[in-house]
Structure formats: C-alpha cells, structure tokens
Amino acid sequence: MPTKIRRRSLEEDPLAYICAPPDGETEEQRHVRVILEKEAKQISDAIDEQLSREKAQEKKGPRPVKVLLLGQSESGKSTTLKNFQLMYDSKAFRAERASWRAIVQLNVVRSIHVILDVITRAQIRRPTTGEDVPPASPIVDDELATLKLRLSPLIRVEEILMQRLMPNGPDKSDAARLAQLTNIPYSELPRNVNREVAVHSANPWKDVFKRLVGNDTESFDSEKAIDWEDPSDPGVVLHALADDMKALWSHRIVQTLLDRQNLRLQEAAGFFLDCLDEVTSLKYMPSDDHILRARLKTLGVSEHRIKMTSGGMTGSISRDWRIYDVGGHRSLRAAWAPYFDDMHSIIFLCPISAFDQVLAEEPRLNRLADSVNLWTMIVSHKLLANTNIILFLNKIDIMKSKLESGIRLVDYVNSYGSRPNDLENASNCASVPCLSSFPSHAVTNSINPCLDLRKKFAGIQREHSPSSRVFYCHMTTVTDRKSTQIILANIKDMLMHQYLEDASLIP
Ligand SMILES: Nc1nc2c(ncn2[C@@H]2O[C@H](COP(=O)(O)OP(=O)(O)OP(=O)(O)O)[C@@H](O)[C@H]2O)c(=O)[nH]1
Numbered sequence: 001m002p003t004k005i006r007r008r009s010l011e012e013d014p015l016a017y018i019c020a021p022p023d024g025e026t027e028e029q030r031h032v033r034v035i036l037e038k039e040a041k042q043i044s045d046a047i048d049e050q051l052s053r054e055k056a057q058e059k060k061g062p063r064p065v066k067v068l069l070l071g072q073s074e075s076g077k078s079t080t081l082k083n084f085q086l087m088y089d090s091k092a093f094r095a096e097r098a099s100w101r102a103i104v105q106l107n108v109v110r111s112i113h114v115i116l117d118v119i120t121r122a123q124i125r126r127p128t129t130g131e132d133v134p135p136a137s138p139i140v141d142d143e144l145a146t147l148k149l150r151l152s153p154l155i156r157v158e159e160i161l162m163q164r165l166m167p168n169g170p171d172k173s174d175a176a177r178l179a180q181l182t183n184i185p186y187s188e189l190p191r192n193v194n195r196e197v198a199v200h201s202a203n204p205w206k207d208v209f210k211r212l213v214g215n216d217t218e219s220f221d222s223e224k225a226i227d228w229e230d231p232s233d234p235g236v237v238l239h240a241l242a243d244d245m246k247a248l249w250s251h252r253i254v255q256t257l258l259d260r261q262n263l264r265l266q267e268a269a270g271f272f273l274d275c276l277d278e279v280t281s282l283k284y285m286p287s288d289d290h291i292l293r294a295r296l297k298t299l300g301v302s303e304h305r306i307k308m309t310s311g312g313m314t315g316s317i318s319r320d321w322r323i324y325d326v327g328g329h330r331s332l333r334a335a336w337a338p339y340f341d342d343m344h345s346i347i348f349l350c351p352i353s354a355f356d357q358v359l360a361e362e363p364r365l366n367r368l369a370d371s372v373n374l375w376t377m378i379v380s381h382k383l384l385a386n387t388n389i390i391l392f393l394n395k396i397d398i399m400k401s402k403l404e405s406g407i408r409l410v411d412y413v414n415s416y417g418s419r420p421n422d423l424e425n426a427s428n429c430a431s432v433p434c435l436s437s438f439p440s441h442a443v444t445n446s447i448n449p450c451l452d453l454r455k456k457f458a459g460i461q462r463e464h465s466p467s468s469r470v471f472y473c474h475m476t477t478v479t480d481r482k483s484t485q486i487i488l489a490n491i492k493d494m495l496m497h498q499y500l501e502d503a504s505l506i507p
C-alpha cells in the first residue's frame with residue numbers, strides 16, 4: 001500500500017525537501033529508507049565528531065582553505081577534483097594513472113554490456129507474432145548473434161576487475177539503496193546497466209589500487225607499476241577481443257537498435273568505444289584526458305589535501321587546501337550538511353545537458369529540475385550564508401551536440417517557444433517562470449524550466465541567499481583540461497586573495 005507523506009516545502013526546510021522520500025512510497029520502501037536514514041545519521045554524527053577534532057587541531061596553525069564540490073550524480077564533481085590534482089598535485093595524479101587504467105577498462109566493458117543487453121532485448125522481442133514490435137524493427141542476424149557469443153568472456157573480465165577493485169565485495173549499503181530505488185533486488189539488476197562501479201571514500205583510493213600496482217609505493221610512474229607479464233591481466237583478454245568489440249560497435253544493426261532506443265552512448269559517462277584501438281592495446285596506459293573522461297561513482301565524502309601557492313605584489317604565499325568531493329546520488333546527500341559549517345567556498349556543478357533526462361534514482365524527476373532544487377537549497381542554507389558560491393554550468397560540449405543533433409529544447413522546456421534550437425539562444429533566452437515552482441513528479445514534457453540558465457541560477461541566488469555574497473558563474477566542460485585549468489587558476493587566486501583579506505594580511 002502506498003503511504004501518503006506530506007511533502008515539506010522548500011521554504012519550510014530545504015534540506016528535508018531535497019531528501020524527501022519519493023511520492024507513493026510503499027510500506028516496504030519506507031522500512032528500508034528508515035533503516036538507511038538511521039545508518040546515515042550514525043555516519044553523520046561520526047563526521048561531526050571528526051570535524052570538531054580537526055577544528056581543534058586547526059586552531060594551532062593557519063586555517064586551511066576549504067572548498068566543497070556539490071551537485072547531483074554525474075554532474076562532474078570528481079572530474080573537477082581531478083583537474084585540481086592534475087594542476088596542483090601532479091605527483092599524486094600520476095601515481096593514480098595505473099589505477100585509472102582499470103577503471104577505463106571497466107568503463108569499456110560496461111558500454112559493451114549495454115549494447116549486448118540491447119541485442120538481447122531485440123532477440124527476445126523478435127517479431128514472430130508481430131505484436132507491439134514496429135515492422136521495420138531490425139532483426140538480430142546470425143553474424144550479430146555470433147559476435148555477442150564471442151564477447152561473453154567480458155563477463156569474466158568484469159568480475160576480475162571488480163574483485164581487484166573491491167576485494168571485500170560490492171558496497172552492500174549502496175547495493176541496498178539502489179535496489180530500494182529501483183524496486184528490483186540488487187542481484188537481479190541488469191548487469192552493468194544499473195550496477196555502476198563505485199568505490200566508497202572510506203576505502204582510500206590508492207590502497208584499493210595497490211593490488212593492481214604492487215607494493216612498491218615509490219614506483220609512481222605507471223609503466224613500472226603494472227605487471228605486464230601477468231597472464232590474468234584483464235588487458236590481455238580485452239586486447240584479444242578488440243576486433244570483435246570494434247565490429248560490434250560499428251555494426252549497422254547495433255547503431256539502429258541504439259537509435260531506436262534513444263541510447264546516445266557517445267554522451268554517456270565513461271565512453272571509450274571510439275578509441276578501442278588505443279584502450280585495448282597491450283601496453284595501454286590512460287592519458288590525462290582519458291583519466292578525466294573515466295567514470296567512477298563516488299560514495300561518501302572524500303577529503304583531498306593540496307598545497308597551493310599564490311604569487312602577488314606582497315610575495316608568494318602557500319596554504320593548505322582541503323577539497324571535499326561528495327557523492328551526488330540522492331541517497332548520499334544527507335552526508336553533505338556536516339561540511340557546510342566553516343567552508344570557504346562551494347563549487348556547485350549543474351550539468352545543463354541533462355535537460356532531457358531524468359534522475360536514475362528517481363525516474364519521475366527531471367535532472368535539470370533536480371539541479372535547480374539543489375541549487376535553491378544550497379544558496380538559501382543559513383550555514384552557508386557567508387560562503388562564496390561558484391556555479392559551473394557544466395557539460396556544455398554535450399549540450400551543444402544535443403542541440404545540433406536536433407534534440408529540441410521546446411520538447412522539454414516549454415518557455416523556450418519557437419526560438420532557434422542553438423546553444424547561444426539556449427543560454428540567452430530570458431523571461432522564464434520560476435523553476436522551483438514546477439512539481440517534482442512532472443515528466444519532462446509538462447515541466448516548464450527556464451532556459452536562461454545563467455540568469456535564472458543567478459536570480460535564485462540573489463533571491464534566496466540570506467545575505468549578499470560573492471558569486472561567480474562559469475560555462476564549463478570540465479573534461480576539457482585547457483579551459484578548465486584557466487578557470488580553476490582564477491578561482492585559486494581569487495580564494496587565496498580573499499583568504500588573505502579575511503586574515504587581514506592584505507589591506
Ligand atoms: N563530455 C563531458 N563529460 C563530462 C563533463 N564533466 C564530467 N563529465 C563526465 O561525466 C562523468 C561523471 O562525472 P563525475 O565527475 O564522475 O561526476 P560526479 O559529480 O563526481 O558524480 P558522483 O560521484 O556520482 O556524484 C565522467 O565520466 C566525466 O568524465 C563535461 O563537461 N563533458
């Protein structure tokens with residue numbers, strides 16, 4: 001029996017609104033949610049304790065500059081952190097290169113599994129009776145069926161990679177959460193479609209991958225870190241299956257099937273099928289760009305310490321920075337709040353290209369609408385009243401290619417009207433109703449989100465901030481190193497300057 005739960009409004013309690021249970025929650029779902037919330041509360045209390053210990057410690061020296069990355073899942077938070085590391089802690093970034101090789105390999109296997117699932121569905125729906133299958137639906141021929149069979153060793157590759165990544169098995173709490181959200185037992189979720197690779201922040205990143213790189217912690221340069229002679233290295237199987245994977249990806253029927261299902265794999269996170277020659281080569285080592293494009297979901301909150309130096313008229317100054325990367329999945333957002341106190345700056349990422357998508361964890365909620373709800377919650381939060389807010393309207397590259405391919409904004413954003421379907425117009429469109437007023441259960445066609453995103457987000461910030469504050473907005477593609485590094489360098493200098501001003505070191 002669905003239980004009616006009164007939704008608290010954004011004005012009453014923004015955080016409760018954002019974390020509110022989905023409409024029509026059943027008793028069983030409520031039971032699982034209550035257990036998970038209890039777990040989350042315990043974690044949150046432990047974080048509070050840890051933070052107050054750290055604060056006591058910090059009083060002994062100069063305060064570090066603290067930056068919190070926020071935004072929904074797949075908005076680009078971890079990718080922004082990677083850019084920071086690449087620029088200012090390149091030794092640590094290099095040390096992780098061998099580990100990212102495994103993630104890229106997992107990403108490749110995942111994309112292939114998505115295709116194999118599509119083929120399986122097409123085979124099941126073979127039009128023997130003709131019911132509910134369009135007459136022009138492509139039939140999986142023998143060649144494709146054989147290719148599918150030949151690629152079955154990839155299941156073993158995935159298992160080996162997952163075992164190395166998570167020697168203690170998948171994170172059960174995440175499994176429970178995902179199962180609860182989809183109503184399908186976790187063990188029965190389609191392989192690789194919903195089972196995203198995720199590593200909990202409690203597992204230190206490098207420790208997880210020591211298993212891949214061996215015990216020599218000093219051998220940071222990746223060539224030496226990998227045992228190239230290891231016959232069980234997943235790279236060997238991937239190399240052997242490279243031609244079959246390429247044949248599958250370029251197969252006419254596969255492309256038609258993907259098209260029919262509106263599956264735009266090229267725009268999905270962790271897409272590497274267009275460079276299979278490179279990523280399946282025997283001595284493959286991911287480039288910086290591949291690392292930025294690799295997808296690994298974040299669970300929990302991880303803290304990254306980087307020493308930053310800023311030069312100026314008064315000489316150069318070094319400070320410790322703490323950058324916090326959080327998981328953006330809906331069930332993980334309750335862990336954000338303990339970090340709000342004492343934060344210098346928030347970088348909030350909104351993937352604007354997601355205007356035509358819904359949240360994986362709440363399929364009735366448009367992703368742009370979710371970002372706007374989150375944004376409203378963040379800017380109106382009292383604990384963040386004096387925190388700088390930097391907004392990244394991210395994934396501009398995907399936005400551009402979507403608009404160019406004819407995906408019509410008007411189909412998702414009613415207020416866009418008959419304006420031309422291009423990026424410039426999309427980002428300059430004015431006169432739009434307040435996004436936060438549209439119902440969260442609305443499906444894309446009936447919502448009325450604004451298209452003047454810059455103006456709209458800035459307007460919400462002005463309207464909802466408890467007091468006036470520093471606010472910057474950038475249109476970003478954080479997988480693009482060059483443009484992102486310019487933006488991050490500016491942010492670093494701005495925050496350092498402000499830090500010194502606050503400490504009265506600059507008049
Ligand atoms: N094309 C493109 N891909 C991007 C961009 N920003 C991020 N991505 C990719 O999107 C995927 C998700 O990015 P992440 O940084 O892992 O997202 P996140 O916000 O940390 O997600 P969670 O950890 O689930 O909260 C990765 O594969 C990134 O490479 C962008 O501007 N353009």
Ligand SMILES: [Mg+2]
Pocket residue numbers: 077078079296297298325326327328
């Ligand atoms: Mg992340």
